[in-house]
Amino acid sequence: MKKYAVSEAxxxxxxxxxxxxxxxxxxxxxxxxxxxxxxxxxMDWGIDSILVIEESESATKYREEKxxxxxxxxxxxxxxxxxxxxGLKGSKAMKVEEVxxxxxxxxxxxxxxxxxKLITDMKNKDHYTYQHSMNVGIYASLLGRWLGYxxxxxxxxxxxxxxxxIGKMRIPDEIISKPGPLTNKEFEIVKNHSVFGYExxxxxxxxxxxxxxxxxxxxxxxxxxxPFKLTGTKIHxxxxxxxxxxxxxxxTSNRVYQPRKSPFTAVKELKEGSFNDLDPKVAxxxxxxxxxxxxxSTVIFNDGTFxxxxxxxxxxxxxxxxxxxxxxxxxxxxxxxxxxxxxxF
Ligand SMILES: [Fe+2]
Ligand SMILES: [Fe+2]
Numbered sequence: 001m002k003k004y005a006v007s008e009a010x011x012x013x014x015x016x017x018x019x020x021x022x023x024x025x026x027x028x029x030x031x032x033x034x035x036x037x038x039x040x041x042x043m044d045w046g047i048d049s050i051l052v053i054e055e056s057e058s059a060t061k062y063r064e065e066k067x068x069x070x071x072x073x074x075x076x077x078x079x080x081x082x083x084x085x086x087g088l089k090g091s092k093a094m095k096v097e098e099v100x101x102x103x104x105x106x107x108x109x110x111x112x113x114x115x116x117k118l119i120t121d122m123k124n125k126d127h128y129t130y131q132h133s134m135n136v137g138i139y140a141s142l143l144g145r146w147l148g149y150x151x152x153x154x155x156x157x158x159x160x161x162x163x164x165x166i167g168k169m170r171i172p173d174e175i176i177s178k179p180g181p182l183t184n185k186e187f188e189i190v191k192n193h194s195v196f197g198y199e200x201x202x203x204x205x206x207x208x209x210x211x212x213x214x215x216x217x218x219x220x221x222x223x224x225x226x227p228f229k230l231t232g233t234k235i236h237x238x239x240x241x242x243x244x245x246x247x248x249x250x251x252t253s254n255r256v257y258q259p260r261k262s263p264f265t266a267v268k269e270l271k272e273g274s275f276n277d278l279d280p281k282v283a284x285x286x287x288x289x290x291x292x293x294x295x296x297s298t299v300i301f302n303d304g305t306f307x308x309x310x311x312x313x314x315x316x317x318x319x320x321x322x323x324x325x326x327x328x329x330x331x332x333x334x335x336x337x338x339x340x341x342x343x344x345f
Contacts, residue, residue, distance in 0.1 A: 001051045006042045009050060011035050012064025016051035026325065027306045028298055033063055035118070070118050074134075077105055081130040081162070088169045094204045103137060103159040110141035110158075117293065129168065129176070132249055137162035139245035143286050147241070159206065160213035160238050161245055167197030167214070191226050194218055213238035217246060220277040232279075240279040244270065244286050247278075264299070264339040267291055268318040294320070300341040 001016040011034055019028040019042065027045070028038060031053075042050065084098055110116065119135060140161030144154045168176055171193055175186050182190065198215035202208070216239035219225035221232050251266035267287045270278065294309050299322065301307065307322035307329070318339070319332035331337055 002054050003049050004052050005049050006039065006047055009034055009039050009042070009052070010060065010064055011039065011067050012060045012062070014053040014055065014060070016053040019045075019047060019050065020325075021306060026298065026308055026323070029296075029308055032298075035067060067118065073105075074109075074119070077102060077134055078127055078130050081134055082127070085130060085133070085166065085169055088166065088200070094200065094206075096205050099159060099163065099206075100155070102134075103155060103162050106134060106137035106158045106162060107141045107154055109138045110145065116142065128253060129165070132253060133162050133165060135249040135253075136164055136242060136245045139248055139286075140241050143241050143245060143282065143289075144238075146285050146289050147282065156207050156210050157213075157238050157241055160210045160217075161242050163197065163201065163206075163210065164214050164217045164242050164246060165193060165197070166200060167193035167195065170196040170200075191218070195227055209236065209238055212236045213242050215239075217242045219243075221279055222276045224277065235279075237282075240282045244278060244283050247273070248286065248290070262299070262339055262341040263290065263294070264318050264342065271318065291318070291320075294342060297342050299339045302338045302340050303336075 004013070013034045015028060015030055015032045015034060018026045018030045021027050028042070032038065080098070080102055084095060084102075088094060109119075116138065119138065137158045138161070141154055141158040144157040149157060168190075171190055175182065175189055178186070194215050194217060198211050201211040201214055213236050215227075216225075216230065216235050219228065219230045219235050219239065220243075221235070223229045223231040247270060248263075248266050251261050251269055252263050253260050267290060270283050270287050273283070291312055295312060296309065298306055298308055305324060307324040309320045310323050310328065311321040313319055313321070313330075313332050316332050319330075321328055321330050323329075329337065331339070
């Protein structure tokens with residue numbers, strides 16, 4: 001074990017001790033692989049030095065490179081998505097080959113759980129539109145795989161996720177990036193984006209299923225969606241997948257007028273929505289599988305304390321059993337305690 005000043009800590013290093021809050025709760029557990037975000041938090045908390053498990057330099061380096069490699073790839077993809085989306089603003093032509101390539105990259109991200117966890121560290125408000133498109137593509141691929149779709153189908157599901165909001169490129173910028181809630185009239189204009197997206201895609205060589213999924217991604221099971229108030233079986237299965245991925249990413253991202261909420265809040269909102277608005281099988285597959293990621297992670301509660309998730313309650317995935325210092329709390333019984341953010345996955 002070796003002591004490091006926090007300012008000298010590097011992503012990829014393995015923590016050799018629990019970092020505890022003054023009340024005794026574990027903030028970051030021993031064995032955690034440091035990311036840049038965790039290092040910032042440690043500095044923020046005024047922690048000067050930490051113990052790091054000594055291992056061959058190559059092991060730390062390998063992990064650091066893996067994290068950096070992911071971030072670089074993710075930013076490169078964001079750049080590509082930005083270029084092609086912006087390129088669509090004045091023209092009708094779409095470089096379909098380019099889009100297919102990006103959609104396949106997103107399936108690759110979805111095949112590595114560690115990458116999916118790192119997405120949380122990469123969210124950037126300025127790139128919301130592009131990163132949202134990418135993330136919905138990634139989550140939709142992940143969900144499609146969990147639901148058992150074939151590789152060929154996943155390509156279209158990923159593409160539908162990537163392109164779901166493409167029609168927004170036809171909506172005036174002042175409305176899309178308005179730093180406040182929209183008026184009813186503005187909202188009516190935004191609602192056109194699903195039809196605009198469909199029109200854009202149907203003139204290009206994109207599978208008709210992708211175009212339909214884009215057209216229907218704001219339809220809801222109980223007929224309360226738009227543009228056509230379709231219900232249940234009239235909605236394409238790919239669209240139902242994109243809808244769940246879309247809601248999850250929107251809730252967990254910083255948007256122009258709303259700060260991000262924790263993945264737990266998102267799962268909770270999806271769960272509540274799944275009774276009427278969302279396809280129950282699609283939504284429940286997503287929230288059960290995504291909640292599994294959180295075992296072992298450090299979470300922040302509404303009263304400012306921290307804890308570690310040790311066991312998930314299958315019926316209430318947002319109310320796990322957590323470890324706070326030396327004792328355990330069952331959140332399904334303690335109604336006052338709520339998870340507001342996930343610090344360390
Ligand atoms: Fe949308
Ligand atoms: Fe969206």
